[in-house]
Amino acid sequence: MNTGSTEIFWMVDKALLYFxxxxxxxxxxxxxxxxxxxxxxxxxxxDLHALIxxxxxxxxxxxxxxxxxxxxxxxxxxxxEFTKSIESIFPGNPEYFLKxxxxxxxKIKEALKAAARSRNKWRRIEAxxxxxxxxxxxxxxxxxxxxxxxxxxxxxxxxVSVSKIHTREAIAILFTCLSSRRFSGYRIVSLLxxxxxxxxxxxxxxxxxxxxxxxFWALKxxxxxxxxxxxxxxxxxxxxxxxxxxxxxxxxxGIVGSESSVSVILDALDDSVWFVRMHAVRALYAISxxxxxxxxxxxxxxxxxxxxxxxxxxxxxxxxASLSYIETCLTVxxxxxxxxxxxxxxxxxxxxxxLKDTVCDDPxxxxxxxxxxxxxxxxxxxxGLKKSLDDFPFAERIRLINIIRGFDTRLAxxxxxxxxxx
Amino acid sequence: xxxxxxxxxIFFLVFISYFFLLTVYYTVMAFIGLSESRKRAIESxxxxxxxxxxxxxxxxxxxxxxxxxxxxxxxxxxxxxxxxNYPEFEIIIVNDGSTDRTLDILKDLLQLKPxxxxxxxxxxxGKIDGVFxxxxxxxxxxxxxxxxxxxxxACNTALNIARYKYICVLDSDxxxxxxxxxxxxxxxxxxxxxxxxxxxxxxLVNGFLLNKGKIVSRRFVSxxxxxxxxxxxxxxxxxxxxxxxxxxSMPIVSGGFAVWRRDIVLELGGFSENFSSEDLEFxxxxxxxxxxxxxxxxxLMLPYCAGWTAGPTNIRALxxxxxxxxxxxxxxxxxxxxxxxxxxxKYLGFVTFPYYLFxxxxxxxxxxxxxxxxxxxxxxxxxxxTSMAVLFLLMMLSQTIISLLSIxxxxxxxxxxxxxxxxxxxxxxxxxxxxxxxxxxxxxxxGTISFFRGIRTMxxxxxxxxxxxxxxx
Numbered sequence: 001m002n003t004g005s006t007e008i009f010w011m012v013d014k015a016l017l018y019f020x021x022x023x024x025x026x027x028x029x030x031x032x033x034x035x036x037x038x039x040x041x042x043x044x045x046x047d048l049h050a051l052i053x054x055x056x057x058x059x060x061x062x063x064x065x066x067x068x069x070x071x072x073x074x075x076x077x078x079x080x081e082f083t084k085s086i087e088s089i090f091p092g093n094p095e096y097f098l099k100x101x102x103x104x105x106x107k108i109k110e111a112l113k114a115a116a117r118s119r120n121k122w123r124r125i126e127a128x129x130x131x132x133x134x135x136x137x138x139x140x141x142x143x144x145x146x147x148x149x150x151x152x153x154x155x156x157x158x159x160v161s162v163s164k165i166h167t168r169e170a171i172a173i174l175f176t177c178l179s180s181r182r183f184s185g186y187r188i189v190s191l192l193x194x195x196x197x198x199x200x201x202x203x204x205x206x207x208x209x210x211x212x213x214x215x216f217w218a219l220k221x222x223x224x225x226x227x228x229x230x231x232x233x234x235x236x237x238x239x240x241x242x243x244x245x246x247x248x249x250x251x252x253x254g255i256v257g258s259e260s261s262v263s264v265i266l267d268a269l270d271d272s273v274w275f276v277r278m279h280a281v282r283a284l285y286a287i288s289x290x291x292x293x294x295x296x297x298x299x300x301x302x303x304x305x306x307x308x309x310x311x312x313x314x315x316x317x318x319x320x321a322s323l324s325y326i327e328t329c330l331t332v333x334x335x336x337x338x339x340x341x342x343x344x345x346x347x348x349x350x351x352x353x354x355l356k357d358t359v360c361d362d363p364x365x366x367x368x369x370x371x372x373x374x375x376x377x378x379x380x381x382x383x384g385l386k387k388s389l390d391d392f393p394f395a396e397r398i399r400l401i402n403i404i405r406g407f408d409t410r411l412a413x414x415x416x417x418x419x420x421x422x
Numbered sequence: 423x424x425x426x427x428x429x430x431x432i433f434f435l436v437f438i439s440y441f442f443l444l445t446v447y448y449t450v451m452a453f454i455g456l457s458e459s460r461k462r463a464i465e466s467x468x469x470x471x472x473x474x475x476x477x478x479x480x481x482x483x484x485x486x487x488x489x490x491x492x493x494x495x496x497x498x499x500x501x502x503x504x505x506x507n508y509p510e511f512e513i514i515i516v517n518d519g520s521t522d523r524t525l526d527i528l529k530d531l532l533q534l535k536p537x538x539x540x541x542x543x544x545x546x547x548g549k550i551d552g553v554f555x556x557x558x559x560x561x562x563x564x565x566x567x568x569x570x571x572x573x574x575x576a577c578n579t580a581l582n583i584a585r586y587k588y589i590c591v592l593d594s595d596x597x598x599x600x601x602x603x604x605x606x607x608x609x610x611x612x613x614x615x616x617x618x619x620x621x622x623x624x625x626l627v628n629g630f631l632l633n634k635g636k637i638v639s640r641r642f643v644s645x646x647x648x649x650x651x652x653x654x655x656x657x658x659x660x661x662x663x664x665x666x667x668x669x670x671s672m673p674i675v676s677g678g679f680a681v682w683r684r685d686i687v688l689e690l691g692g693f694s695e696n697f698s699s700e701d702l703e704f705x706x707x708x709x710x711x712x713x714x715x716x717x718x719x720x721x722l723m724l725p726y727c728a729g730w731t732a733g734p735t736n737i738r739a740l741x742x743x744x745x746x747x748x749x750x751x752x753x754x755x756x757x758x759x760x761x762x763x764x765x766x767x768k769y770l771g772f773v774t775f776p777y778y779l780f781x782x783x784x785x786x787x788x789x790x791x792x793x794x795x796x797x798x799x800x801x802x803x804x805x806x807x808t809s810m811a812v813l814f815l816l817m818m819l820s821q822t823i824i825s826l827l828s829i830x831x832x833x834x835x836x837x838x839x840x841x842x843x844x845x846x847x848x849x850x851x852x853x854x855x856x857x858x859x860x861x862x863x864x865x866x867x868x869g870t871i872s873f874f875r876g877i878r879t880m881x882x883x884x885x886x887x888x889x890x891x892x893x894x895x
Contacts, residue, residue, distance in 0.1 A: 006809040013812055016819035023826045024848050031833050031841040084468060122460060129468050153461060156612075160468060187612045190479045194470065224478050 052094050063097035071105045079107050080126045083133045103136040125157045132161025163191035171202045179211045189217045200225035212242035219248035223255040231258035238264045243273040254283030274304035281310045290318040297325040301337040308340050315344035330375040342381050352388045359399050377407040430799050437792040445820035452827035454665035459725045463835035471604045475507050482510035484584035488576030489594035490518040499594050501635025508603040513562045518576040519569020532556035541582050545692050547575035574693035574700040593678045597627050598729035605726040618683045619721040621675035623659040625652050627730035649850045650858040651733045661828040667723035671769035677701035679728035698749040698878050706758045741865040748869025751782045786866035818855035825851040
């Protein structure tokens with residue numbers, strides 16, 4: 001490297017050195033200023049809080065008069081932070097009065113202007129959020145316009161901001177967003193679920209929307225809000241053209257829990273789509289409890305395993321109510337149905353009770369238990385016999401093995417061998 | 423010396439071009455990362471997490487914790503996961519053939535009861551010794567299996583019984599922030615059809631004060647070796663990865679905290695045991711698979727803090743860890759070499775993969791060679807001391823500026839770093855070039871040698887007594 005190029009590199013080094021020192025200095029200053037600004041922001045909130053506490057009467061006017069000077073004084077950034085935190089820091093009446101106060105301030109005009117057309121994207125987004133929280137006049141119209149913006153982030157934050165304005169029009173706008181499929185349904189309904197429950201009728205109005213996605217998510221929301229008398233409207237959707245909607249309708253009816261819906265849900269047990277049948281089974285159980293066992297048990301040999309699993313779960317949770325069906329099932333030749341019935345017995349822990357009944361003195365329980373044990377042994381399917389026998393004292397275990405010998409000599413010999421060797 | 427086409431001159435041009443391109447690359451990435459971090463900070467700032475924590479529409483997660491000989495950390499990790507604030511999740515802990523007290527600690531902590539729970543093993547990832555359910559926490563399952571299938575095998579075992587749409591793989595020495603799932607899943611929820619993976623920033627837990635998995639105090643001002651690792655994590659996560667994420671070319675969702683959509687993991691046949699570790703290879707594989715299927719997808723890096731993991735506390739342990747990282751980098755870059763400048767992979771092929779090849783794989787050699795050549799040239803009288811010093815200063819300052827930009831972004835958008843911690847990191851940055859960087863380069867070179875020797879083990883560095891974190895009495 002010749003002297004000339006060394007000089008050039010040394011100049012570059014010097015420039016980089018100055019820049020890195022400047023950057024380091026900037027970071028020092030930035031962190032100190034940030035910490036100070038944070039302290040000041042906290043102080044402002046504490047002062048405002050204290051001020052509201054000292055007011056004789058907390059009314060829109062007193063809060064407005066006391067707090068407006070504070071708000072007007074704040075920088076745009078602090079105004080943004082303050083507007084965001086009103087809900088959490090001043091719950092109850094002061095929250096609403098403070099929001100009105102923000103909406104009346106000169107700052108909000110600045111925010112509205114920035115939200116509509118600031119060239120600085122992040123300032124615009126902050127302004128969009130302020131507008132959503134404060135909800136000044138024309139806020140919704142401006143945010144709605146922003147939803148057609150080219151920038152994805154502007155659209156997203158405008159949508160989030162709309163959700164902060166708890167009006168019926170805002171709900172309609174959010175459902176339009178849902179229909180446009182620009183953002184996920186999960187995200188939009190999580191915004192919609194923040195609305196007060198007295199607006200749940202709006203969700204009922206959209207269940208007849210032409211878009212199945214909207215109908216689907218409206219049903220999901222109805223399941224959360226459960227507005228009065230919604231069952232009748234939802235029942236109609238059990239026969240919807242979209243299977244997702246039919247399944248969501250069943251789920252919703254299950255959550256609402258209206259007895260009058262049972263007949264409609266029973267029809268859904270014959271649906272051609274497996275997840276509709278599965279949700280119908282769940283809904284029936286949610287409404288009728290153990291009483292649904294006779295209605296759903298025939299689906300134990302359904303073509304689809306999630307449906308069979310669902311039936312198995314219900315049977316295992318309500319094993320006493322299911323015993324007669326299990327017995328019937330074990331006498332037929334469908335191996336799959338037999339396996340699910342036996343799994344239900346094993347999962348419920350009933351095998352131990354069954355063995356206990358087999359050797360008990362009560363003849364009615366004894367006869368039934370022996371009959372069921374015989375069916376279990378003859379099925380040839382694993383039912384946790386050894387694990388249950390382990391829990392019996394020696395004498396009773398011998399009695400049980402002898403009873404089993406009456407059904408299957410090889411199995412009894414096998415058990416004998418296990419216990420003799422152990 | 424006169425400029426001519428001598429060997430030194432060619433070397434000089436290569437090294438200068440390399441450092442120049444690398445600096446430009448890092449600077450561009452750092453600025454994109456700054457913007458991305460700002461966006462995510464605003465998004466996170468307006469999210470109503472209190473409401474989301476009780477939402478009916480949150481997406482449930484199966485949290486998988488593979489654990490092998492982690493008696494010093496497992497209780498911190500599990501307690502921190504039990505403390506998380508999220509509406510619906512299950513925890514599957516896999517005791518991967520531990521020979522220490524890991525399983526006993528889990529039994530005591532979770533009140534485990536053995537259960538009979540037959541399931542279909544899709545992965546052949548080792549014989550299961552026992553399945554346990556927690557009596558205290560019904561959503562916790564512990565699988566105990568024979569070792570020898572690496573972390574990938576343990577994760578695959580857990581995948582057999584994971585139920586939810588998304589899984590999250592954790593390292594068992596990670597202490598989670600309790601709001602991490604609210605932050606990450608609120609993001610995933612925006613586009614669950616396309617988001618197949620997401621990762622987060624995490625730092626080192628060394629020096630923190632813990633109480634039953636809860637972080638009582640954070641102390642970044644620890645020994646320089648810890649400070650430099652924290653610095654590296656910030657530079658990597660907040661700089662490059664955020665920028666790559668913006669262009670959907672994230673090459674790695676780190677195994678310390680990795681959220682994946684379960685259907686994709688299953689379609690890909692689970693995590694691979696054939697690599698020194700699973701995370702980088704799996705991320706490349708996921709890209710490869712979906713690009714070939716021509717489906718839309720996103721793999722995200724989010725600047726939220728997922729948690730804190732135990733880092734090496736001495737140079738030997740650090741070299742061992744980085745040796746493994748380098749091996750898996752080489753293995754993955756070699757396996758997925760078809761991505762290099764391949765238009766089908768867009769930014770991954772043109773922005774991320776070349777970085778991996780030229781910086782992560784070849785970088786240590788170029789850097790070391792530059793020093794050797796400069797010193798040799800100086801010794802031979804071809805270059806004078808001043809010109810050599812000028813070049814080293816150039817190398818040092820370009821890296822310093824990149825690190826400072828990452829610190830600026832981090833201290834701007836993250837709340838947990840105190841002013842003192844930031845100042846400490848800034849001061850450390852100026853001295854990184856003089857020792858830490860060369861330790862890492864040496865570790866990378868040894869990793870490359872191990873790669874060529876065919877070493878594919880997943881060796882853990884020795885944990886010191888619960889790191890430097892300790893239980894509050």
